[in-house]
Amino acid sequence: MVPETPSIEQEIDQLCTTARACYARGWVPATSGNFSVREGNRIFITPTGLDKGTLAPADLLAIDLEGRALAGSGRPSAETSLHTVIYRERVHAKAILHVHTIWNTLLSGKFVSTGHVPLHGYELLKGLSGVASHDHTEHVPIIENTQEYAELAEHLRDVLRSNRDAHGVLLSRHGLYTWGESVAEARRHLEALEFLFEVEGRRLFSHQD
Template sequence: MMKKVKLAEEMVEVGRRLYQSGFVAANDGNISVRVNEKHVLITPSGVSKGFMSASSMLLVNLEGEVIEGEGRPSTESAMHFDIYKHRPDVQAVVHAHPPTATGFAVAGIPLDQLAMPELIVTMGTIPLAPYGMPGTDELPSTLRPYYQEHDAILLSNHGAVTMGRTLTEALFKMESVEMCAKILFTARMLGRVRELSDEQVDKLVDSRSFYGLKGAHPGKKIIEQRRKKGEQS
């Protein structure tokens, strides 16, 4: 019981930060966190993320059935459940509409240029998933190919979703997505995005172990693709 209450309070804080950062407006966005293997807490539909209470969170199973609480689960709950089913390591999911990153998603541009060391080490790249109708099973099906190697994904014409081992980690990744988008947008306006070399990226990817980061890293694939293009040209 205490764990559930604490997690619900953390969800309130994450929602407040998303709202104050301008990553969501009105009733946009949704947040969830695992309570155990079978159940998650998720934000209810039609509630502003800046004005939530811990008691408003819904306890649901991964089929979307409400176990505790009043109201309907978020309209994007299918996306959250699908992530949890395919990524047992993920403990929290955040979906928001950070303005600059969502601008890239609307323009059809992924955040996949290897230009910022911090992002390369932590998340590698942020792909753009094809458009899927919000609030339907179509949306998670467009994201599924990216789950295993990405903790942050842009949703075409929609927003972004991030995953973490904790609610705070998922929030921080959303902040990193927006910061990355702002920096790349500025560099594009200045006329050039200067990417790091393959060797520089290799060293950054290898440094992940120093920071205790594990798992697949999408930067490796992009390096391989760049090298193949170089060999073919």
């Protein structure tokens, strides 16, 4: 039996639940992070300055694929353009999650000159869609952070085109963007990558003098 496709209302509920869970884990401190879900040419996204620990469906803004507001109150985040780039470049993506964790911040700073964080040999890599074995290397690309978001969006577009198999992108000393064909898949990718960042971070930093 083919699983029933969740409605947009169900996906929005799941997005809010996921955002609150991320807040509870300390992954979106203060008012950081942003979350969105897509239905066709509409995107439902968190506005700027919102506490993710209390996120409810009524808080979301509706925008189009160009980032223009369609409905809702509040102001779009400066990072809205990064969501629209991901949706345009990853046409099957239906949800995007962006978090600021200790481990993705540390690793994105450590590996920024390399251009990616390599993750290899871990069983939890199989939590990423299309990965069937621990004997896989996931290269999570890193983009230099900047407050010039038009420039950042262009760089993100280029990185996505150059890394077709990546399940996420890091902004250096900033945070992780990951996505999925549903909120559930995006959350699975988020939890798998954040677990692996912590394992790899503990391994690397524990060996430093």
